[in-house]
Amino acid sequence: MNYADLFRATLPETALEVAALLVLVVDLGLLRKAALKVRVAVAALLGVAGCGAAAWFLLQQGTEGLSCQSSGELLLTTGGFTAAAQVGILVLTALTLLLLIDADFTHHVGEFVAVVLMAATGGLLIAAAQDLLVIFVGLELLSLGLYILTAFTKRSGKSAEAALKYYLFGGMSAAFLLFGFSYLYGLTGSTNLHQILLMVYGWNASQTAPLLYVAIVLIAAGLGFKVAAVPFHLWAPDTYEGAPAPAAAFIASVSKVASFALLIAISTAALHVFDDGPAMPVSPGFLVSWSLILTVLSTASMVLGNLAALAQTSVRRLLAYSAIAHAGYILLGLAFFSYSSRSAAAVLYYILTYGLTTVGAFGVVAVVERATGSDRLESFLGLHKRNPLLAAVLLVLFLSLAGIPPLVGFWAKFNLFAAVLGVSAGPVPFALVALAVAFSAVSLYYYLQVLKRAYVMPAVDESPMKANPVTLAVLLGIAAAVVVLGCFPALLEGWIANFVK
Amino acid sequence: MLAWTIYLSFAGTLVLALLPKGRPALARWLALAVAVAGLGLAVQGFVAGMGQGRITIVDLPWVPSMGVHFLLAADGISRVLVLLTGLAAVAGVLFSWNIELRTNEFFAFFLALIGGVYGVFLSFDLFLLFVFYEVAIVPKYFLIAIWGSTRREYAAMKLALYSFVGSAMVLIGLLAAYATAGSHSTGLVELAHAGLPVSFQMWCFPLVFTGFAILAGMWPFHTWAPTGHVAAPTAASMLLAGVVMKLGAYGCLRVGIALFPYGLDPWGFSFAGLGSWRDVFAVLAVVGIVYGALVALVQTDFKFVIGYSSVSHMGFVLLGLMTLNQIGVTGAVLQMFSHGIIAGLLFAIVGRIVYDRTHTRQFAELETMHLSKRLPFAAWAFVIAGMASMGLPGFSGFVAELQVLVGAWKVNPWWVAAAAVGIVVGVAYTWRALQKAFFSDALPAAHILEQEQAHKFAAITWPEVTGVVLLGGVSLAVGLYPRILLETIEPAVKALLAGGGQ
Amino acid sequence: MNGIPILTLLTVLPLVGAAIALLSGRHARVVALTTTLSSLALALVVWTRLPANGSIGLVELHQWAPTLGIEYHLGVDGLGALMLVLSAIVTLMSVDAAHRVHHQPGLYFGLVLLLEAGLFGSFTALNFFHWFLFWELCLIPAFFLIKLWGGARRGPAATQFFVYTMAGSVALLVAFLAVFVATGSMDFPHLTLLASTGELEQMITAHLGPVTLWLAIGVLAGFAVKVPMIPFHTWLPAAYAEAPSPVTMLLTGAMSKMGVYGLLRIAIPLFGAQIAQIRTPLLVLAVATVVMGAWAAAVQKDLKRVFAYMSVNHLGYCLVGIFALAVPVAVGDKGALASQSAALNGVILQMFNHGVTAAALFWFVAIMQFRTGGHRGIDDFGGLRKPAPVLAGLMGIALFSSLGLPGLNGFPGEFLIFRGTFPLAWVAATVSVLGLLVTAAVILTVIQKVFSGPVPERCVGFPDLHHGERMALAPVIGLMLLVGILPQLIVASVNPTVQNLLAHWRF
Secondary structure (H helix, E strand, C coil): CCCCHHHHHHHHHHHHHHHHHHHHHHHHHHHHCCCCCHHHHHHHHHHHHHHHHHHHHHCCCCCCEEEEEEEEEEEEEEECHHHHHHHHHHHHHHHHHHHHHCCCCCHHHHHHHHHHHHHHHHHHHHHHHHHHHHHHHHHHHHHHHHHHHHHHCCCEEEEEEEEHHHHHHHHHHHHHHHHHHHHHHHHHCCCCCHEEEHHHHHHHHHCHHHHHHHHHHHHHHHHHHHHHHCCCCCHHHHHHHHHHHHHHHEEEHHHHHHHHHHHHHHHHHHCCCCCCCCCCCCCCCCHHHHHHHHHHHHHHHHHHHHHHCCCCCCCHHHHHHHHHHHHHHHHHHHHHCCCCHHHHHHHHHHHHHHHHHHHHHHHHHHHHHHHHCCHHHHCCCCHHHHHHHHHHHHHHHHHHHHHHCCHHHEEEEEHHHHHHHHHHCCCHHHHHHHHHHHHHHHHHHHHCCCCCHCCCCCCCCCCCCCCCCHHHHHHHHHHHHHHHHHCHHHHHHHHHHCCCC | HHHHHHHHHHHHHHHHHHCCCCHHHHHHHHHHHHHHHHHHHHHHHHHHHHCCCCCCEEEEEEEEHEEEEEEEHHHHHHHHHHHHHHHHHHHHHCCCCCCCCHHHHHHHHHHHHHHHHHHHHHHHEEHHHHHHCEEEEEECHHHHHHHCCCCHHHHHHHHHHHHHHHHHCCCCCHHHHHHHHHCCCCCHCCCCCCCCCCHHHHHHHHEEEEEEECCCHHHHHHHCCHHHHHCHHHHHHHHHHHHHHHHHHHHHHHHHHCHHHHCCCEEEECCCEEHHHEEEEHHHHHHHHHHHHHHCCCCEEHHHHHHHHHHHHHHHHHEEEEHCHHHHHHHHHHHHHHHHHHHHHHHHHHHHHHHHHHHCCCCHHHHHHCCCHHHHHHHHHHHHHHHHCCCCCHHHHHHHHHHHHHHHHCCHHHHHHHHHHHHHHHHCCCCCCCHHHCCCCCCHHHHHHHHHHHHHCCCCHHHHEEEEHHHHHHHHHHHCCCHHHHHHHHHHHHHHHHHHHC | CCCCCCCHHHHHHHHHHHHHHHHHHHHHHHHHHHHHHHHHHHHHHHHHCCCCCCCCCEEEEEEEHHCEEEEEEEEECCCHHHHHHHHHHCCCCCHCCCCCCCHHHHHHHHHHHHHHHHHHHHHECEHHHHHHHHHHHHHHHHHHHHHHHHCCCCHHHHHHHHHHHHHHHHHHHHHHHHHHHHCCEEHHHHHHHHHCCHHHHHHHHHCCCCCCHHHHHHHHHHHHHHHHCCCCCHHHHHHHHCCCEEEHHHHHHHHHHHHHHHHHHHHHHHHHHHHHHHHHHHHHHHHHHHHHHHHHHHHCCEHHHHHHHHHHHHHHHHHHHHHHHCEEEEEEECCHHHHHHHHHHHHHHHHHHHHHHHHHHHHHHHHHHHHCCCCCEECCCCCCCCHHHHHHHHHHHHHHHHCCCCCCCHHHHHHHHHHHHHCCCCHHHHHHHHHHHHHHHHHHHHHHHHHHCCCCCCCCCCCCHHHHHHHHHHHHHHHHHHHHHEEEEEEEEHHHHHHHHHHHHHC
């Protein structure tokens, strides 16, 4: 193991950790007596600075990236789509931290920010991982942080309940994941993704052990939990509802980006496994079953996520089910993955823009909650009068989630579906794309329900709704980005294309 | 220059959204200025384009990785429909002059809708066309939901969802065509020449056509239209029936027929007398004509009569499209223009001039109000609009229906017979509405007349007069001298039917 | 072609007059009188300018929408010109009769003049689009004239009138469009030429299959409603009765002639062979119109309805004459040719004469209604000969003319029709004579009940025609006498046209 390489490769992660520790020190050591607002501001800014530093390091590594090996096997790799995902994670973390300003759900500000940063580190690791154990480590780092973040509102019983559910569920799926990993190790004798896949392909059909399929199912279960795909989604509504708003934003965006980056890594590896070596006869069994599982998860998520969202009266739960639905769409892109970088770029585009939109959505929900005390649909009544800017942001973000042009959500969907059909234009992918588009149409209904409250229905309470100027500025910035990126999709696409060749 | 119709409209939206509240007059005049500017540009574009084929206005690469271009171009059909939009926009603003509730937002949504419509008519890139098509959905929802009347929230949601489902179907077709053509480009001309296989076109055509036809009010997917039109505020009804339904028909022509011509070929077998998608859609169109007319005949709400009459008239457009010959398709495009104007006029009279004063649209109540004496302007305006709607010669509807019927004769006489029945029923329901609303026979008692004199209706305002004169005049002008439009439409239709544009 | 577009001028004049009348309020009648007098003068000018050989003269031709075969094509022959003169006369009479329009006179006279413009337009049009435009245009003013100034049950009457006529028009339109599809032309002279050589039927069959007979029926349907022919006549009694009498004058005097004109200008020339095929059922219907019209008139109690049904009867003679002559005739068969000429001359003459006479009769009813405060039943009057001898005398002349007394204008037309029909369709002619007899009975009954017998209470002080009315009615009665005694004044100018038409018609 070349520790110099390891250090260089993990500079971004290191920066985040240092920032986390710095925040703890400053907050617990220097600012004990300061007002909550000051502490929050300082912690958030330090956190953002940390993210910035990490991003800088990341970009220094260039698009080629670095790799870190141990005994000739890859542990980590940076650059390529990994780098794009990692930048996304960092940006989203920064935005989440900015939304922390004006939050009053906890006095333990330093801890909160530190945990966020550490969880982000876990996310970065997952995105870069090439080895099963590294994956697991990163996953746990991320997950444990998320469990803690969910429970942070000590005064709320809901928060504690959500965290407990999340923890139990998460622990169980982590166990499944590890179990699956152990089978893979047992079958192939290696924990390196590339090696494993090489071996799996090398087997003839008769040699393929049934245990392999068990392993794949278990891994799918574990990862499915992370991305909140049906039927592993049961934690999502409660967690989204119970966690404090910045934490929910973080869970909805960063953890998703990281998990999907991992899935991209696996799918890419599966297709490019023979790039550097001699061609070998391929047993297609693995690829087909992996694709099949993803398809099943995708379809179930799309259907259930959208249908359940129709009935929600709590906006947070609505966002949770819509997150499940979106996960369904993305999994479709992963189920039909192309050899060229097209699919990877499309999935990455979707998840990055979705993350951005979600952070904004939770930001708006946070402001409304703080003013009215609840996140039910009724709290949004008359928002256009109470805070027109906020209502405008809500309009932009929710329409983007529904997939209305010229907002970025539309382009992301179109891009993804075009990529799917570009891979395989047979009746099955076509039918699935048709299903996805149809359910997008269904989703418009529940997004419009919220917008209807905000713009159409008469208000119960017409007093102005106050929002912190920084928060509002951040939200406006996110909305502007959604509009601009939607009108000029080539911008973000081009940036991603830089990384993904 | 035509592209500025789009830019101005959206710029207007932005400015109106940011205007300070509490100055409705400012909002109105600004909206009128933008609409008139749009109309001016449309007229200028129309005149400048006479005798020319397809003119490209803007062509910028938008998303190079997928071959999507920001491509705006106009051929004869586009220019005529842009002209229609300009007229409808101006008339819509004029007839919304009395809106007091959230005036800024109203005109902001209004201009956004207009901008989207301009965009659809001027797009020659399939993706761009689709973007503008969807952009138009959201303003429609809010216009109806906030400023509408009967069951507005339900109607708005129904309309939005139907439109979205329709465009979802189009999106699927678009994605499929794009992928099958090799994923190089989304330009309309390129896709038309991409040589899509016949078997592909056979199923993609009905999908895309139905998706667009939903918005065009094709039977049996038309149910959103009467509900939506009735619930919408006057200007929105005018736009919905006048222009937005034409988006659907335009899509059927520009995308459905132009890109998937083989989809209309005979299947090789016959099912219940139908041998091709062309037969299927022609029959649905004819059913729409007759059904819309028959249902309009029994309505008790004045606005519902007009709503169903729109479904019936759009049936003519779809029938004309399915004739696939020069004269029939020309008639369809002319009917798009003609009905756009006439429907706008009808909704304006029913909504703005009558309903805003009488606060009722039920015939039973209107019959007792002696409107021919108390609102003579409305009565005579409706006579003229009714004549135009019936297809009386001298108005634009007659020439359009004439062409559609001639085109239909060339294909299948039964279509003509059914359409003729529709025309006769059309006369009947128009006349019934006229009688019941304005010229009812019940003679008032003397003391009731006195009461009525005491409660005069609000005077007719100058925007209303201007709007009626504008719309009625255009319909009359086109009816008496159809060449002004035909000379622009005919070459464009010829080129389109010949295959994929020049 | 002369430099001045007289025919366009003729049509535009009443339009301009209508616009002015609309704005003139109380003085609208003066405007209307002026306009109708000028139109009459212009129409007479047209009459004098006709080409001597009976072909179409005063032609104006411009392109309108060439891709649709639509041209601005105007022209008149003897038939058209006579109809123009008739329309002008009848409209003048109608305006004269309407001297007390209390309610919105500007609108009333505006609509009347608009109707006149429609009549002029349809009698001069030689292209289907133009013709159809004016054909439909006439309906609107007629509807509103009935609806707004009519009697107690005017609403249903007006609506029935409108919807019925429109339905017929739609059938006509659809059928004609088929012709257009087959030939690419909407020009009447051109299509007549095609039909005369049999090419039209060939083209239709080639393009659309063997549908020519159906097209003929469609075209006939439109005119059958307008004339009207049984069984499409049910709109007429109500409309004529409920309309104010001056409007009824227009309806019966001029508008009904549009239907017969249409048969002569469009149906027979284009579809002669088809009509000859179904000649027998058509003759049956025509004769039924004659006979039923007369019988129905006999049982009416309302004078307006009596005269309304008599109109049906009189126009029935035109129909009998037209369908009788629709028979293939060998080239050398002079006798048959002469019969055809006679019948056609009779039809055209009857159109003119009936127009004048029927209008006059309704004028008289209007006068009587006004003097008795609205009464118009047969039994409401009696013995008017005593208090109003001049009225009785003049109305008597008009009634006898309607009966067909030789020496009055009703006779020559009917005589010529029978002269032509007996050799060609003697059964039809014989049965129609029945109609003559019944008509005679009806009219004599009217005369007896209205003019002779005891004078009822309300008619004791019945004022006679005053000076103004006598001056207005005298020319009309004089015309009746003139044409009755010297029918060749008209026939001489019409006969060349008749020969020309017959030469081009192919059965």
